[in-house]
Amino acid sequence: MTADMNRQILLTSRPAGPPGLDNFKLVQSPVPQPHEGEVLMRTRYLSLDPYMRGRMSAAKSYAKPVEVGEPMVGATVGEIVASRNAKFAIGDIVLGYGGWQDYALSSGIGLRKLDPAIAPVTTALGVLGMPGMTAYAGLLEIGRPKPGETVAVAAASGAVGSVVGQIAKIKGCRAVGIAGGPDKCCYVVEDLGFDACIDHRAADFARQLEAVCPAGIDVYFENVGGAVQQAVWPRLNDFARVPVCGLIAQYNASSPMPGPDMFSVLRKRLTLRGFIVTDFAAKEGDFLREAGDWLRSGRLKYREDVVEGLENAAVAFLGLLQGTNFGKLLVKVR
């Protein structure tokens, strides 16, 4: 079937502080063959996402860490190249969890067939996939934005933030983005249709934030933490909702950063709620239907940042943690 080798990128050590290339190693081994009931997927696209930083650490979390010496985990779009499972045929394109490697075996459980005629298959890793669903569920189920309210989101040009703001607009809200640098800010306003987007690197960022949120902030979709959180906090209105989705600015901190003042939670009657996308699995059908409609009608736009070659995955991932990508970060593996 193939004489290829299977390249894999392994986690070789756990980072203390910011991860580096020395935490990863590319190895090769023979391509595995499926047992009865299994399929073999050849990876076309690997998704790189901030949550992977958490999997590199041994700290207790909602998902178990990647073991040292094992391949990094990750969602993939792949092609079935061998099948001993009646549900999948060679040539099927599937969304799965193949990880940072050329080939992966699967029992078929959790694989979803993709139809390239409906939407580009890469959207299953982004706007119509986990990041899009994260935005949809966190904003609508926890943020519960009402028409006329102001929704603020950081990493606004990214896979999650871009969808948060666009859904906020669809729901009749004012959408305020925060992003790193003028190009991203321009894209967020001009292409995605946010009402404003400001650069968190600006010296007067806090003052700019106040200026673009004249009526305060009703929903702050939290995916960065750190200094952006500190600037947003005083702008939150009474009864504001804060879906806590990620804290990328804090992922490399070696000691816990203090959380926001609890007095503000009390006085303003804020709601903070942490979540991960699987908490809202029951909403996935609604999401795929609604987001698919918005995508086809042009109300929901997306941008992909595609890096060529599995061998570049680690560099690309380190850049993601620094915000050097522009749009949903994908690795084109084959």
Added chain:
Amino acid sequence: MTADMNRQILLTSRPAGPPGLDNFKLVQSPVPQPHEGEVLMRTRYLSLDPYMRGRMSAAKSYAKPVEVGEPMVGATVGEIVASRNAKFAIGDIVLGYGGWQDYALSSGIGLRKLDPAIAPVTTALGVLGMPGMTAYAGLLEIGRPKPGETVAVAAASGAVGSVVGQIAKIKGCRAVGIAGGPDKCCYVVEDLGFDACIDHRAADFARQLEAVCPAGIDVYFENVGGAVQQAVWPRLNDFARVPVCGLIAQYNASSPMPGPDMFSVLRKRLTLRGFIVTDFAAKEGDFLREAGDWLRSGRLKYREDVVEGLENAAVAFLGLLQGTNFGKLLVKVR
């Protein structure tokens, strides 16, 4: 009608840090007389509550501060001694907001007549009043405890905490109290029926908390903050709910105290929500009906700590902030 003078306790200055007697002054003035539509109430009981500390400060909050030179605010049970309002007759006993004084005028708006035949009138300031309603609404609407879950609450012998734990028991939960000193802890378990109560002053408090919460904590009703919060936080289970009702241990801090680690909010998918009792005004009817039933059937118990004499209100209030009261703190004015 009366030749009395009206004694009033005024706020004379705003505290920086812990308040003291020098922030208050007792003055006398002639008893006011009602204009058309008004009633004159003679205070029988004044309620002393932690929220009053907030009203002494100028900081923006959900209610406007007491102005310097004005009487301290507070809920009262009083008797109508003069009426130019057809809805109230002399001799009526009413729940109102008379403040720290012997007499108060009212337009009648917000006054509620009390029937001493149904329950002792002081309960309208405690177990059947604002503190009881705070416990009821915060626990049931935000905490949403499920049978078998563990509910933890500090100030467990106090007006709010005592009701939180007893309702938790009624709802089939394990109730764990935290209180200051062995007498209060004993009362919470023996009289109120909590499953456990531990002394936050104990050197091994955090270890004791772990021991009495073998299955972790699902609802932490937050009314103290500070060191208790820090001990509780690592014990919170995934999906725990934290109604944020008060932070009495932090009220005298001159600078903001850092809040809990946001990573735990994310990883454990915690919900934190600040509230004040009036946010749930729509539930007051349910509360009065249910809590009244529980009280009459003996399932809901309460304890009052009654200080004699308006002139002792300030000392009693300062003690409340230190936890020297034992039960709902009231001042018997007449």
